[in-house]
Amino acid sequence: MNHVDSIIHKAELQCKAHGARLTVKRKQVLAGLIQSKKALSAYELINFCKERYGEVIPAMSVYRILEFLKEENLVHKLNLANKYVVCAHISCDHAHATPQFLICQKCSKVKEISVKLATITELQQSVQEAGFKLTSPQLEMNCLCDDCLAQAA
Structure with a gap:
C-alpha cells in the first residue's frame, strides 16, 4: 500500500467511525490534497481530478466534498488564500491541537x-x-x- 492509499484508508476508517462514507469522488479530491505540496483551490482540484481520473466534477460538488472533508477533520481551509490543505494528522491517533x-x-x-x-x-x-x-x-x-x-x- 503506497503513502496516499495508506492515508486514504485511515481516512475511510475515521469516516466510518463517525457513520460517514468516503465516496470515490471524496477519495479523489482528498488524494489531490495529499499529493500536493501546497494548498489547492476547488478549481485546482477540479483540474486535478480531470487530469488524473478523467472525472469532471462540478465546482459545487467539489465545494460540498471539501466541506465534508473539513467536517471530518481530514482537511483544513486556509481562509486567507481560500484554499485547502490535507490535515497533517490524519494518520495520527492522538488528539489534535x-x-x-x-x-x-x-x-x-x-x-x-x-x-x-x-x-x-x-x-x-x-x-x-x-x-x-x-x-x-x-x-x-x-x-x-x-x-x-x-x-x-
Missing part, C-alpha cells in the same frame, strides 16, 4: 504545525480584552520556506 499554518509567500508551500494550548489561551484572553470574540483559533502566517530563502541567497 490548534493548527497553525506556515504559508510560503513565494512558492505557496504550506506546513501545518501545532500551537500550544497555553499560547491559544493567552491569545484568546488578549482578544477578549480588546473587546472581540475569537471565532476560530486557527492561525495562518505568511512566511518564506527554507528552499525559497536558499534560492534568494
Whole structure:
C-alpha cells in the first residue's frame, strides 16, 4: 500500500467511525490534497481530478466534498488564500491541537504545525480584552520556506 492509499484508508476508517462514507469522488479530491505540496483551490482540484481520473466534477460538488472533508477533520481551509490543505494528522491517533499554518509567500508551500494550548489561551484572553470574540483559533502566517530563502541567497 503506497503513502496516499495508506492515508486514504485511515481516512475511510475515521469516516466510518463517525457513520460517514468516503465516496470515490471524496477519495479523489482528498488524494489531490495529499499529493500536493501546497494548498489547492476547488478549481485546482477540479483540474486535478480531470487530469488524473478523467472525472469532471462540478465546482459545487467539489465545494460540498471539501466541506465534508473539513467536517471530518481530514482537511483544513486556509481562509486567507481560500484554499485547502490535507490535515497533517490524519494518520495520527492522538488528539489534535490548534493548527497553525506556515504559508510560503513565494512558492505557496504550506506546513501545518501545532500551537500550544497555553499560547491559544493567552491569545484568546488578549482578544477578549480588546473587546472581540475569537471565532476560530486557527492561525495562518505568511512566511518564506527554507528552499525559497536558499534560492534568494
